Amino acid sequence: MKTLIHTRDSGESHLTRRTFLLGAAVHLGGLLAAVRAVGAPLKTAGDETLDLALRGQNLLAQGAVDEALAVLRQAAGVEPENDFVHGLLGRAFLAVGKNRQAVFHFRRAA
8 A cells, every 4th residue: 555644763653545545534424424414404494484485475476465474474583684585574564554564674675
């Protein structure tokens, strides 16, 4: 095997390519597990927000404004800075004549 690190004293150990690759594989496996563990909750929150927003949008299209408001408020609770959700909230409040609240959410969406 070809060595990656040479030493001058024959008594010192040296790192071989095989040892290096085995160590890197073990490290990479642990790193991938950590990324999966951290990334899972982030994906879930975004998916929940999108599901709620789309449900609210469909309720708005069907004319079920009160139900849409409840669902969209829930979506805003999950992800308060989501522009899409605020735009939909603006549309819903406009539909029930609550213009101040509509303007507030349209501004947050912009």
